[in-house]
Amino acid sequence: xxxxxxxVAGFGVALTPLNLLIAAMGALIGTVVGLLPGLGxxxxxxxxxxxxxxxxxxxxxxxxxxxxVYIGCEYGGRISSILLNVPxxxxxxxxxxxxxxxxxxxxxxxxxxxxxxxxxxGSLIATVGIVLFAPLLASxxxxxxxxxxxxxxxxxxxxxxxxxxxxxxxxxxxxxxxxSLSCVGLDxxxxxxxxxxxxxxxxxxxxxIVVVIGVFSISExxxxxxxxxxxxxxxxxxxxxxxxxxxxxxxxxxxxxxxxVGFVVGVLPGAGATIASAMTYSMEKRLTDKDGTFxxxxxxxxAAPEAANNSAATGSFVPMLTLGVPGSGTTAVMVGALALYxxxxxxxxxxQQPALVWGLIASLFLANAILLVINIPLVGAFTQxxxxxxxxxxxxxxxxxxxxxxxxxxxxxxxxxxxxxxGVGYLLRKQGVPMAPLILGFVLGDLMEQNLRRAxxxxxxxxxxxxxxxxxxxxWVGAAAMVAVPPLLRLRRHARFHADAATA
Amino acid sequence: MSDRILGAAxxxxxxxxxWAARDYAAAISYEPVGPSAFPLLLAxxxxxxxxxxxxxxxxxxxxxxxxxxxPTALCALAVLVYALLFQxxxxxxxxxxxxxxxxxxFGGSLKQSLAAGAGLGLALFFLFDKxxxxxxxxxxxxxxxxxx
Numbered sequence: 001x002x003x004x005x006x007x008v009a010g011f012g013v014a015l016t017p018l019n020l021l022i023a024a025m026g027a028l029i030g031t032v033v034g035l036l037p038g039l040g041x042x043x044x045x046x047x048x049x050x051x052x053x054x055x056x057x058x059x060x061x062x063x064x065x066x067x068x069v070y071i072g073c074e075y076g077g078r079i080s081s082i083l084l085n086v087p088x089x090x091x092x093x094x095x096x097x098x099x100x101x102x103x104x105x106x107x108x109x110x111x112x113x114x115x116x117x118x119x120x121x122g123s124l125i126a127t128v129g130i131v132l133f134a135p136l137l138a139s140x141x142x143x144x145x146x147x148x149x150x151x152x153x154x155x156x157x158x159x160x161x162x163x164x165x166x167x168x169x170x171x172x173x174x175x176x177x178x179x180s181l182s183c184v185g186l187d188x189x190x191x192x193x194x195x196x197x198x199x200x201x202x203x204x205x206x207x208x209i210v211v212v213i214g215v216f217s218i219s220e221x222x223x224x225x226x227x228x229x230x231x232x233x234x235x236x237x238x239x240x241x242x243x244x245x246x247x248x249x250x251x252x253x254x255x256x257x258x259x260x261v262g263f264v265v266g267v268l269p270g271a272g273a274t275i276a277s278a279m280t281y282s283m284e285k286r287l288t289d290k291d292g293t294f295x296x297x298x299x300x301x302x303a304a305p306e307a308a309n310n311s312a313a314t315g316s317f318v319p320m321l322t323l324g325v326p327g328s329g330t331t332a333v334m335v336g337a338l339a340l341y342x343x344x345x346x347x348x349x350x351x352q353q354p355a356l357v358w359g360l361i362a363s364l365f366l367a368n369a370i371l372l373v374i375n376i377p378l379v380g381a382f383t384q385x386x387x388x389x390x391x392x393x394x395x396x397x398x399x400x401x402x403x404x405x406x407x408x409x410x411x412x413x414x415x416x417x418x419x420x421x422x423g424v425g426y427l428l429r430k431q432g433v434p435m436a437p438l439i440l441g442f443v444l445g446d447l448m449e450q451n452l453r454r455a456x457x458x459x460x461x462x463x464x465x466x467x468x469x470x471x472x473x474x475x476w477v478g479a480a481a482m483v484a485v486p487p488l489l490r491l492r493r494h495a496r497f498h499a500d501a502a503t504a
Numbered sequence: 505m506s507d508r509i510l511g512a513a514x515x516x517x518x519x520x521x522x523w524a525a526r527d528y529a530a531a532i533s534y535e536p537v538g539p540s541a542f543p544l545l546l547a548x549x550x551x552x553x554x555x556x557x558x559x560x561x562x563x564x565x566x567x568x569x570x571x572x573x574x575p576t577a578l579c580a581l582a583v584l585v586y587a588l589l590f591q592x593x594x595x596x597x598x599x600x601x602x603x604x605x606x607x608x609x610f611g612g613s614l615k616q617s618l619a620a621g622a623g624l625g626l627a628l629f630f631l632f633d634k635x636x637x638x639x640x641x642x643x644x645x646x647x648x649x650x651x652x
Contacts, residue, residue, distance in 0.1 A: 190529075391607035392607070457537070
């Protein structure tokens with residue numbers, strides 16, 4: 001009952017004209033950012049975050065803006081996947097597998113509308129999931145001490161490294177680089193300046209926005225030079241606009257299944273929409289693909305990953321809000337946004353900032369409804385955005401990114417640091433080092449160090465406190481499993497593959 | 505660039521980190537773990553990761569193979585110059601100047617890129633500075649746009 005009361009109050013916050021307008025704007029911007037190949041939710045949120053701060057929006061309004069952009073991106077990504085065969089963001093890679101063949105068969109309109117619908121169902125199920133589980137998790141997490149928090153953050157890094165797939169070592173390195181960057185500046189416990197080189201610009205640390213925009217937006221622009229896309233493959237004849245009842249019935253259970261799986265994957269710290277959509281696509285393929293039509297334009301192969309990437313994106317709010325440990329790169333950026341307002345997410349947020357938390361949850365419902373409305377009839381307008389040539393688009397992205405960086409401190413130093421981090425980020429990404437763990441490390445660095453030091457202070461330096469409580473032990477075991485199990489599974493699959501090859 | 509180089513870079517960075525962090529110490533210490541422990545721990549982990557990459561590189565070939573070197577370098581340089589001139593030239597003028605090399609690297613002609621840059625510079629200036637209250641430098645155009 002308590003939850004229901006809070007939710008009603010949350011709708012009170014979300015339905016104020018300002019917040020409603022902001023949610024609609026965010027949904028619109030998010031869809032556009034999502035559909036542009038090369039720009040994903042992290043870029044969108046990173047660029048808008050400093051602007052929201054500079055515009056002096058209240059904390060809950062800017063969080064609503066960023067959340068609407070995030071969910072909007074997951075909607076928008078599908079448009080370019082389906083019509084251009086180029087995923088608009090990483091979560092939409094799977095959608096292209098069946099979406100583009102559908103569009104080539106003249107069913108583009110059906111693919112777009114069914115994926116908007118399944119995105120809606122995915123987000124809706126996940127938002128209900130937040131309402132049901134987040135308060136429980138938050139009240140449970142209130143009992144976490146510094147040792148448990150330290151273990152939890154190690155668990156988050158283990159998740160992101162283990163699930164990132166081919167290069168857990170590089171994901172780990174990225175996290176360490178992020179953690180190291182977070183050490184720069186004044187150490188609040190001792191008053192020692194670390195790694196500043198005596199430069200006054202670094203004395204309060206590297207600005208979060210500078211890191212995010214540098215390693216994501218600037219490096220992305222340099223990467224885009226290689227993967228030039230043109231709008232030549234764009235399919236303009238989309239045929240029938242709306243799916244029919246038969247198509248809806250055909251995809252319904254796959255959509256629901258994928259939404260639930262997506263939510264669970266999204267809640268895991270570190271794992272996000274990309275993994276969820278890949279998992280559910282192969283799950284649906286195994287469960288329902290009797291005639292081998294997946295990959296050739298099967299409508300179920302469009303609905304499932306779209307439902308999953310939306311529900312995972314929405315689900316990743318759960319660890320961010322309840323534990324203060326973000327579930328995806330994008331929510332990591334939002335933690336940084338809250339830090340600008342001196343708000344530290346964590347279990348206490350539910351009791352200290354109920355308007356913020358429940359306002360956000362209520363706006364997720366609203367933004368999702370707005371997105372469904374703008375994404376089915378207006379999809380034609382959005383596809384026009386894909387025709388904007390890169391020689392306008394890229395300088396525009398660069399200029400807006402620079403405005404974002406400049407908005408925080410108004411120094412040339414930050415802009416130069418952004419350019420330098422962009423170059424380094426580019427080289428790292430070329431080398432296969434993922435950037436999401438780096439951001440997670442940068443956001444969690446201070447918290448992680450503080451909790452480690454606090455834990456060791458309790459026992460005056462005895463590290464055994466880190467493995468004392470059952471919760472901490474559970475998290476360590478979980479972390480070890482996350483790192484060890486995926487490579488073992490891969491090894492086994494590999495061995496089986498070779499055995500099959502030998503007997504064949 | 506191969507993984508060996510990345511590993512070596514990690515080793516060098518971690519050594520520099522450890523050297524810089526070696527004598528961070530609190531003037532008055534009231535906790536068992538001081539300011540140098542966490543950076544040293546990270547340096548150790550980074551060194552281990554770097555050593556692994558040097559010993560067993562996953563990616564042996566040149567990862568920069570096939571990169572359009574000239575446009576990429578030009579863009580990276582343009583971003584740096586943009587950063588340096590942003591305050592001095594002002595947002596609108598610096599954006600127009602940046603858009604020329606970047607736009608051309610992305611396939612625009614000189615005229616198109618310059619027009620796009622000038623348009624973007626002015627439009628975004630009015631959007632952010634005037635409409636959204638995010639103050640931007642006006643630089644050399646301050647006599648028309650006002651401000652600094």
